[in-house]
Amino acid sequence: MEWMNHLFVQYGYIVLFIGLLLESLALPFPGELAMAFAGHLTALGHFNLAIAMVCAFLGATVGTTITYYLGKKLGKLFFEKYGKFIFLNANRLDKLTKWFARYGNKLLLVSYFIPGFRHFTGYFSGISGIRFRNFLIFNHLGALIWVSTYVMVGHVFSGQFEKAIHLISKYSMRFVFCMIVVSVLVLLLRKYKTVANSRKIMKKEVTVHERK
Numbered sequence: 001m002e003w004m005n006h007l008f009v010q011y012g013y014i015v016l017f018i019g020l021l022l023e024s025l026a027l028p029f030p031g032e033l034a035m036a037f038a039g040h041l042t043a044l045g046h047f048n049l050a051i052a053m054v055c056a057f058l059g060a061t062v063g064t065t066i067t068y069y070l071g072k073k074l075g076k077l078f079f080e081k082y083g084k085f086i087f088l089n090a091n092r093l094d095k096l097t098k099w100f101a102r103y104g105n106k107l108l109l110v111s112y113f114i115p116g117f118r119h120f121t122g123y124f125s126g127i128s129g130i131r132f133r134n135f136l137i138f139n140h141l142g143a144l145i146w147v148s149t150y151v152m153v154g155h156v157f158s159g160q161f162e163k164a165i166h167l168i169s170k171y172s173m174r175f176v177f178c179m180i181v182v183s184v185l186v187l188l189l190r191k192y193k194t195v196a197n198s199r200k201i202m203k204k205e206v207t208v209h210e211r212k
Contacts, residue, residue: 004030004037013051017059024063026086026119031060032150039154053151060112060143064122068135071126079127088120096124105130108138112146 007015016038023029035056042049071079080090099107111121125135 004033007034008037008041008047013047013055016052016055017062020056020059021063021066023119024060024122025067026088026123035147035150036154039151039156040158041154042151043155043158049151049155053147056147056151057143060147061140064139064143065136067120067122068126068132068139071123072129073126076127079123083123086119088123092120093124093127096120097128100124100128100130105134105138108135109142109145112142118146 011018016034019029019034020031023031035052038047038052038056039049041047042052076093079088079093083089083093108121108125112118122135122139125139
């Protein structure tokens with residue numbers, strides 16, 4: 001943990017902004033650890049809590065917005081050919097396609113909590129032609145929840161920082177699971193309503209036909 005402390009001592013808040021921006025571009029950086037450590041430093045009085053959150057939020061959202069435009073500008077064929085250099089190969093693109101087809105834009109809300117997944121959602125959102133307004137809403141809200149969670153855990157559990165890191169890894173996946181379950185239930189409910197409406201329309205058509 002000493003190396004992380006050294007980074008913050010040397011560069012302050014910029015570590016959060018640059019680090020999370022680079023991670024959003026699919027470059028290696030321990031974003032969760034950095035945010036939790038920043039939260040820990042706010043509890044010790046070395047950092048301001050609000051500024052730490054803003055820097056982390058801006059780093060994450062600026063980075064994903066850049067990747068959205070890169071995905072939109074370069075297109076799927078480019079990433080199928082060169083995406084391997086940022087670990088976005090054809091297989092991962094296929095998985096993202098299936099996930100978004102199943103859960104829609106709401107997947108952006110929880111993508112930040114899924115390691116190895118959030119790094120590519122910006123690229124894929126641009127590639128797949130998701131409307132920029134929808135991307136901003138779901139992506140930025142997801143980033144706000146993600147940043148707030150990790151910074152506040154580091155702040156609240158500052159006295160037991162190592163245990164806090166364990167709690168983060170344990171419960172973040174449970175949170176993702178719950179969000180996925182809720183999304184599936186919503187989809188099933190919508191499907192049920194669609195089928196029910198279709199049956200009503202068919203009954204009406206049959207009734208009209210019989211009267212004729």
